Amino acid sequence: MDNQQVFILIIGIVLLGAFTFWPQWQARRRREKQMAELHVGDQVMTVGGIIGKLTYLNTEEDRARIEIAPEVEIRVVLAAINRSLSSE
Numbered sequence: 039m040d041n042q043q044v045f046i047l048i049i050g051i052v053l054l055g056a057f058t059f060w061p062q063w064q065a066r067r068r069r070e071k072q073m074a075e076l077h078v079g080d081q082v083m084t085v086g087g088i089i090g091k092l093t094y095l096n097t098e099e100d101r102a103r104i105e106i107a108p109e110v111e112i113r114v115v116l117a118a119i120n121r122s123l124s125s126e
Contacts, residue, residue, distance in 0.1 A: 073097070073116060081123040084114060089123065 039047075076082070080092045082104060093111060094103035102119060103111045 072121060073119070076102075076119070076122055079124075083120050083123055084118045085120045086118070088112070092119075 076092060076095060078092055078095055081089065082092050083089045084104070088104065088106060090104035090106040090112075092102060093105045094101070095116075096102070097116065100116050102114050102116055104114060104119075105111050
């Protein structure tokens with residue numbers, strides 16, 4: 039292999055890596071931004087489809103509470119919150 043073929047091979051590997059990891063990195067950034075914008079009082083939906091009002095949020099402990107009916111709350115980990123419905 040001459041230098042030109044090695045260079046093309048290296049460029050191909052770099053591009054393959056970029057196209058593989060770039061979407062994952064973008065999705066992670068988007069998710070982190072969504073979680074940073076959560077506030078107590080927001081309407082949220084869990085990954086299981088439960089909709090309720092966020093009544094407690096502790097990012098350090100990775101915990102939250104969602105009121106799903108008057109005086110009925112469930113405890114969830116932050117990863118269970120799919121998205122905020124308040125901004126829609």
